[in-house]
Amino acid sequence: MSVLTTNYLTPSGREEAWRFTPLKRLHGLHDGVAVISDRISLCVKNGLPKGVSFTREDLDPLAQSDDVIIERIRGASKSVSHLSIAANSEIAEPVFLSRSKGAVDTAEFSRVRITLGANARATVIVENTTDTVLAEDLEISLAPGSDLKFVTIQEFESKSVYTARHHAVIDKDAVFKSVTVTVGGDVVRILPTVEFIAPGASANLLGVYFATAGQFFEHRIHVDHAVPHAKSNVNYKGALAGQDAHTVWIGDVLIRAAAEGTDTYELNRNLLLSDGARADSVPNLEIETGEIIGAGHASTTGRFDDEQLFYLMSRGISVNDARRLVVRGFFNEIVLEIGDQVVQDRIMDRIDSELEKAASDV
Amino acid sequence: MSTLEIRGLEVTVDTDNGVVEILKGVDLTIKSGETHAIMGPNGSGKSTLAYSIAGHPKYTITGGTVTLDGADVLEMSVDERAKAGLFLAMQYPVEVPGVSVSNFLRTAATALRGEAPKLRTWVTEVKSAMEALNMDPAFATRNVNEGFSGGEKKRHEIMQLELLKPKMAILDETDSGLDVDALRIVSEGVNRAKEANNLGVILITHYTRILRYIKPDFVHVFANGRIVEQGGPELAEKLEANGYADYVSK
Ligand SMILES: Nc1ncnc2c1ncn2[C@@H]1O[C@H](COP(=O)(O)OP(=O)(O)OP(=O)(O)O)[C@@H](O)[C@H]1O
Numbered sequence: 001m002s003v004l005t006t007n008y009l010t011p012s013g014r015e016e017a018w019r020f021t022p023l024k025r026l027h028g029l030h031d032g033v034a035v036i037s038d039r040i041s042l043c044v045k046n047g048l049p050k051g052v053s054f055t056r057e058d059l060d061p062l063a064q065s066d067d068v069i070i071e072r073i074r075g076a077s078k079s080v081s082h083l084s085i086a087a088n089s090e091i092a093e094p095v096f097l098s099r100s101k102g103a104v105d106t107a108e109f110s111r112v113r114i115t116l117g118a119n120a121r122a123t124v125i126v127e128n129t130t131d132t133v134l135a136e137d138l139e140i141s142l143a144p145g146s147d148l149k150f151v152t153i154q155e156f157e158s159k160s161v162y163t164a165r166h167h168a169v170i171d172k173d174a175v176f177k178s179v180t181v182t183v184g185g186d187v188v189r190i191l192p193t194v195e196f197i198a199p200g201a202s203a204n205l206l207g208v209y210f211a212t213a214g215q216f217f218e219h220r221i222h223v224d225h226a227v228p229h230a231k232s233n234v235n236y237k238g239a240l241a242g243q244d245a246h247t248v249w250i251g252d253v254l255i256r257a258a259a260e261g262t263d264t265y266e267l268n269r270n271l272l273l274s275d276g277a278r279a280d281s282v283p284n285l286e287i288e289t290g291e292i293i294g295a296g297h298a299s300t301t302g303r304f305d306d307e308q309l310f311y312l313m314s315r316g317i318s319v320n321d322a323r324r325l326v327v328r329g330f331f332n333e334i335v336l337e338i339g340d341q342v343v344q345d346r347i348m349d350r351i352d353s354e355l356e357k358a359a360s361d362v
Numbered sequence: 363m364s365t366l367e368i369r370g371l372e373v374t375v376d377t378d379n380g381v382v383e384i385l386k387g388v389d390l391t392i393k394s395g396e397t398h399a400i401m402g403p404n405g406s407g408k409s410t411l412a413y414s415i416a417g418h419p420k421y422t423i424t425g426g427t428v429t430l431d432g433a434d435v436l437e438m439s440v441d442e443r444a445k446a447g448l449f450l451a452m453q454y455p456v457e458v459p460g461v462s463v464s465n466f467l468r469t470a471a472t473a474l475r476g477e478a479p480k481l482r483t484w485v486t487e488v489k490s491a492m493e494a495l496n497m498d499p500a501f502a503t504r505n506v507n508e509g510f511s512g513g514e515k516k517r518h519e520i521m522q523l524e525l526l527k528p529k530m531a532i533l534d535e536t537d538s539g540l541d542v543d544a545l546r547i548v549s550e551g552v553n554r555a556k557e558a559n560n561l562g563v564i565l566i567t568h569y570t571r572i573l574r575y576i577k578p579d580f581v582h583v584f585a586n587g588r589i590v591e592q593g594g595p596e597l598a599e600k601l602e603a604n605g606y607a608d609y610v611s612k
């Protein structure tokens with residue numbers, strides 16, 4: 001374990017980036033108080049197909065970060081868990097990464113890299129389970145013409161804290177799609193961020209989250225259009241139920257002066273299923289050039305639609321089943337994008353049980 | 363043999379401008395196998411009557427009773443009313459995003475029958491119900507009413523009527539928005555349900571055309587929140603010729 005030599009600025013909670021986050025519940029990840037263990041929890045689940053390797057190596061960061069926890073992680077270690085997908089390989093089945101057992105009395109600093117060689121195609125599914133305190137610097141590099149579906153599932157147990165940046169650097173004509181699912185943990189704070197470094201690339205950032213009593217889930221998206229002719233779409237859907245369930249969705253999209261021909265749209269929809277829950281939703285579009293194809297955003301927060309419930313119940317469906325159908329229906333469009341039936345079913349079941357838990361809490 | 367009995371039904375709705383009285387004492391008795399047409403001007407309260415019987419939360423019952431074979435319908439939750447044998451084909455069927463028609467129908471059938479229908483026979487049952495109404499089987503995988511045309515929504519309502527086999531059905535302007543062929547197909551569906559289950563029907567409509575396919579035993583004129591006249595099928599012809607002027611001026 002290397003010694004921390006840098007002086008890090010500890011956030012006070014007044015900074016824009018930290019104003020929603022309950023710093024007291026971060027187990028000292030942000031202020032250096034956390035005791036860092038040397039566990040490395042990320043592992044390959046079912047073996048690797050040809051053309052895919054998973055190694056531990058020293059790597060410099062792909063991109064800068066102004067997130068203090070990311071800086072602390074980088075200051076602590078150069079060593080990275082590196083999943084590499086060789087150029088031109090088409091990986092038919094998803095590559096699964098999962099977690100070994102964690103702990104909450106100590107914290108883990110994790111650095112991860114996913115690299116797609118030129119014209120490679122793959123789906124990577126990261127299953128974040130166990131009870132843990134985990135801070136992660138995850139970077140994704142998409143070489144020209146590559147195509148990655150990156151699925152990250154936060155199914156942590158109830159005491160867990162996870163703070164992470166999932167940063168994708170997307171080269172010419174590459175296609176990046178992410179599906180971020182957050183359904184478990186005490187505090188989850190993810191920065192799904194994207195930067196385009198050459199024209200013709202696209203990013204489709206999808207997400208679902210479901211927070212119940214006391215849980216805090218934050219997704220702070222940042223899409224940087226620095227080059228011409230890139231396309232981005234953001235669609236996150238959340239549900240909240242129970243006292244002090246709190247979600248935060250920030251959608252920052254920056255279209256720089258050079259980013260002519262940009263096409264971007266972002267959407268966040270929240271379903272408030274009970275009183276006492278709070279959904280913050282802040283879309284933020286910054287446009288420095290008028291030469292774009294389109295840029296838009298929308299954000300809605302609503303309750304159960306009485307008309308939908310009435311319609312279902314008028315066919316004999318009980319109120320609980322009707323709610324279950326409506327909530328499943330709400331999330332369906334995004335969960336289906338995962339494309340793996342077993343994972344999809346598990347998430348839908350989890351959503352059902354979150355809903356049941358919430359109903360019995362009330 | 364079932365009887366749906368509506369006595370002195372009074373209903374209000376809360377609006378931004380306060381409480382509005384809509385139903386002002388509705389009396390109506392429907393027995394199994396009977397078809398009662400209700401005709402009346404826009405805004406007279408026909409849909410309010412339909413929704414109130416089905417239990418829509420928007421409406422407040424301020425007086426009167428509704429019973430099905432003596433059981434107090436107004437005490438029942440919406441799903442209990444369906445389980446008791448009531449069905450409402452809505453004037454504006456609701457879109458339910460992300461919920462497929464097949465999942466919806468199976469959940470409803472499971473609730474109403476008390477057990478999940480056997481998968482093999484169920485698939486055939488749904489398929490033939492759709493075919494009978496000239497619906498593309500692809501509708502089964504679409505989301506409930508989402509993107510359905512007006513006429514497709516109405517067919518979907520009547521398909522549910524045939525599948526779910528209620529005792530009493532209220533059809534709220536099922537004929538509106540149907541082309542001539544669809545009107546015949548949908549009417550045949552209603553007649554099949556009548557025959558198969560000795561269904562009692564309240565048929566709310568603005569047009570006599572549907573009454574040529576679905577023969578009413580009684581025609582009621584609805585105006586200003588109550589039934590103002592009753593008669594046989596000939597009353598419908600009279601309304602078609604004369605309009606409602608005689609009734610609304612009162
Ligand atoms: N939620 C509401 N807020 C305000 N007014 C309402 C509401 N619901 C019903 N009304 C009013 O109650 C009256 C009766 O409406 P209803 O829909 O029952 O009429 P209807 O007879 O079915 O008309 P149509 O033939 O046009 O379908 C109308 O004046 C309508 O505007």
Ligand SMILES: [Mg+2]
Nearest residue numbers: 408409410453
């Ligand atoms: Mg109406």
